[in-house]
Amino acid sequence: MKIKVGIIGATGYAGVELVRLLISHPSVQLQALSSVSYEGKKISDIYPNLKDICDMSLQNEEIIDKCDVVFTSLPHGLSEKFAKKCIEKGVKMIDLGADFRLDSAEEYTKWYNKVYEERELHKESLYCIPELHREQYCGQRIIGNPGCYPTSIALGLAPSVKNGLVADNTLVIDSKSGVTGAGRGLADNTHYPNCNEAFSPYKVASHRHTPEIEQTLSKLAGKKVNVTFVPHLLPVNRGIVSTMYFTATRKTSAEELYEIYKQFYKNEKFVRVLGLGEVANLRNVKYSNYCDISLHYDEHTNRVIVVSTIDNMVKGAAGQAIQNMNIIFGIGEDCGLDFVPPAF
Amino acid sequence: MKIKVGIIGATGYAGVELVRLLISHPSVQLQALSSVSYEGKKISDIYPNLKDICDMSLQNEEIIDKCDVVFTSLPHGLSEKFAKKCIEKGVKMIDLGADFRLDSAEEYTKWYNKVYEERELHKESLYCIPELHREQYCGQRIIGNPGCYPTSIALGLAPSVKNGLVADNTLVIDSKSGVTGAGRGLADNTHYPNCNEAFSPYKVASHRHTPEIEQTLSKLAGKKVNVTFVPHLLPVNRGIVSTMYFTATRKTSAEELYEIYKQFYKNEKFVRVLGLGEVANLRNVKYSNYCDISLHYDEHTNRVIVVSTIDNMVKGAAGQAIQNMNIIFGIGEDCGLDFVPPAF
Amino acid sequence: MKIKVGIIGATGYAGVELVRLLISHPSVQLQALSSVSYEGKKISDIYPNLKDICDMSLQNEEIIDKCDVVFTSLPHGLSEKFAKKCIEKGVKMIDLGADFRLDSAEEYTKWYNKVYEERELHKESLYCIPELHREQYCGQRIIGNPGCYPTSIALGLAPSVKNGLVADNTLVIDSKSGVTGAGRGLADNTHYPNCNEAFSPYKVASHRHTPEIEQTLSKLAGKKVNVTFVPHLLPVNRGIVSTMYFTATRKTSAEELYEIYKQFYKNEKFVRVLGLGEVANLRNVKYSNYCDISLHYDEHTNRVIVVSTIDNMVKGAAGQAIQNMNIIFGIGEDCGLDFVPPAF
């Protein structure tokens, strides 16, 4: 019996990446796709890469009934109503948007300018980066799928934070994301001549992923962790590189860091801790669910540098959402996700 | 029983793409990789994208014994000796180089400045674009895997040539290839600052794929076909677009062309004939084995324009080689090749 | 006394390129900039590259009075009314749009779906690629500045056409343009993830520059010349490469072609005829007013291949417009245009 899957918001970038990955998932039957903007059209009319492979028609949003699980990939503020319906119908929901990521309703309102209308729903939900949170899964019906930046950052910092290596108030996170991270909507800053042969930060120290990052790190640390987070727009299609800096609480070394990380991720297929002297490069993870992490130590300042890279659309969105689906349905966590990253 | 596969020349671009695709082929066991340059190293030392996925050691070239089939991906002039050994050992060989593509020893010498040392071997070999030549397969032990440009061009022109639509001496082929087509070797014209924000043709009307193109088209036409072929270096990693022009032998229309092509490719999974008004774009085939073809008619000059696009490393090299392997071993031709092209 | 210059439509891509080039023109005083969309803003608010260099305010369109010459850079159908005003006020006008390029009102209506309201104006105007048409200048008050594709093509073909080398009905023109050619307006096909790592033709054999190309070539030939013209969108910011194919009316050679072209352009600073064996590359002309031309001969098909490359925003738009201004005002034709193309 295959898992019947629906996607609400199938024509956004995360939505169509879900379609691509789910088509070849051996335990999934892609049941229904919905799109407000393109109802009645075929998904392959919008994305001709799918021609003859997936020509499903886009429906309105009433597709929940037909599914065992629904992925929602929507602008923030729209997911609660689907979550409510899913729970009523006994359908699982995995939300790729921002509505089930923050525990604190106040933080949500502060950063997203919306309110949690249905606070009970949020108690039903689990924020889940599988490598860090899968043990907290106990049947929650809603999964808050993490953001792309927070995934790259939490995986890169978790072993250091857990091991008490991070000195208070010293975390600086400099992230760079490919342009698909900005989504499918047209905008001046994603117009080709504006971002080709260009580079700059954006939303400096004010990006909405900041509270999500701090929430995850604070839980790992068992105390409030503050970060300065600055994202940059990188002229590539896919991928995130997060370069992370902190002062160590004691003298350490690249060798020790390597041992700590190797131990921490020893059972994780999708996290690759690179050897000493190697440097993480988004080239090596693109089109895959891997997260590569390299570890560096600046002895003269006693500062640790961690470089973490993922494909923002796979491990940072659709791939991780499927990893979460696999957890919920008790199948192999890597099922349908073992894409080999290409060399170029 | 899985097919035991070896790759000779595994660290070139076509070689490592074979590795990537064969890792996830359900009927294949990757048995041995050889590389003259990197003997003793792990393939993942050279290509860190493969870390923890394929860490096989690179051997010298004596890997034939262990295999049912060997892919050779070598500079021209080096494949005959491996072909001879393969035949002696009863091992099939699929050659991704240029040594088993041309029927005429004279043409080979003219364009490649080498000679066929072992002419008998060439009688044992089949040049095979599966969609055009698979019916000629009758147990040949050596497959000459077609070049990337010739594949895009032959698939794009075959229905027109077969249907007598191409007026003599009118074929102009303007092709554009991503930089991986130039291979892994360092060269001035593939140094990043030289090919980024740059564009130009190269080997104008003198590229070695010209006789291969003319050979295939001539056989389809049943008479000598001449072409002017001009390749260009395109600042993208992957993909070929061939824009092909010929004067029609009679008045025709885009509609008629569409019907002819749809009919010709009606049973072909990997060739997608685009609808009227659509235009083939390499974006829609990259990282896949598909060939997209769009058809256009310039009424005021009675000229047909065919646009054909493939991923040069998949349908143009490693993917098509695997398609040929599937034919040889009598398994589904698309086995291990059903990669969905990503939207971005 | 400096020439007082105004720009109508200063915030489009051709407009802002005019601003950039005119700022450093030694004989020009930039007098006024107009923009319907951004009236009241500073040009450097829209284009921060100009900050502290040119912070002029954008005005409405009533700037003609203050100027000796006005450049108009507007969507087609809007230039006639400004032309009329200019003539009334005794102000010269150089139109970078399409409204003063075609002699035939019927062709204009066919391709642009507008009518020439003021036919008299068109008799006052001169279509001028300086290298080909400057001798026709005799005080016309309106200059139709040529399109980007037609400039690259006419310069590349003129010597062949003039010398009777081009066999009838054999001209095929395959052009590739950087993304700035599509202008500043947001569109799906210029959204970064859609055109990065992508390539395709567009408006196949139906681009509006076709009648302009045929008009220029027909005049040079003294008879009707038909072409098949297919433009492609190239993932670079700037530059056009036109690869042009025709059957020669007689046996020729690259050497002969070179002599013909060298002779034809012997007094032209901005046209560089490359030596035998060299190939034109847009890399060598970007950010400059040069046109590089390379000549190739395919003996086995008796076909000539000419490769012509320009910067679409300079020689293909703003630079050529300034060259035309220099002609009108009788100053050195290269004045303010001697930018050295960078190596990278």
Next chain:
Amino acid sequence: MKIKVGIIGATGYAGVELVRLLISHPSVQLQALSSVSYEGKKISDIYPNLKDICDMSLQNEEIIDKCDVVFTSLPHGLSEKFAKKCIEKGVKMIDLGADFRLDSAEEYTKWYNKVYEERELHKESLYCIPELHREQYCGQRIIGNPGCYPTSIALGLAPSVKNGLVADNTLVIDSKSGVTGAGRGLADNTHYPNCNEAFSPYKVASHRHTPEIEQTLSKLAGKKVNVTFVPHLLPVNRGIVSTMYFTATRKTSAEELYEIYKQFYKNEKFVRVLGLGEVANLRNVKYSNYCDISLHYDEHTNRVIVVSTIDNMVKGAAGQAIQNMNIIFGIGEDCGLDFVPPAF
């Protein structure tokens, strides 16, 4: 009387950029170019962008006699011998390499693995970012032209350091450089398919520009300043963006920072302090001598973020070297350097 200028190492990337800029410098006569690798060839044979514009022959290194000033652009360890000759001949020298940047012979040996053979020469030399050090110019015969990263960093941090805003041991510098920064030599990491659609840091906390950065900041601070410096390779041709983080010594604000920087750079043409809410983007400075700086404050961590961007080949190399030449010869500091950065 024009200044007679020679370039030693004219075929490297900085060398050819000097050629490009000096060609249009109104007070310069380009006298001689030397290149060990290409002696006897024309510079335009190596760089065809210069065809018909500068076809000077490349000579051996004995060009000093003919010049008033010589630019040396050489691998480290080779400049001292030329410096010695220049001083003997009374010729000024501006060194774009690393040999006259570090005061400390020990640091030089530690980072570059060479020794200062002629210590006296270094006392004759001035390390000069004009905006910060021009007042120290008092006839020194050798100028150590600063490195590209250090220029972007020192300009971005000088006002903060001078004003005592930078808390000890908190400086983190995350820089990103276009690929021309790696020079003309072929290397795996600058092979197009390896750096296109790729991104990663390199020489993490071990780049040779680190001591130069610390030297400049320490002098400004009047005490030892340590930094963690991590450069990244950015898939663009040109430009550096440095994102710099430090904890403020007291509460501050973006507004206050803006006032401090505006005041500090109030007389500087080539440093543009961006308004509040604006973010520096390399797009706005490329092909120009400008440095754009934007200022940001993360209140919740009391951390200041400064973003500084330059064109690595102009303000980061050839442009700044010419600015230094202008200082030496007492002509306007911006002479020949007022290139307007293009919008695209």
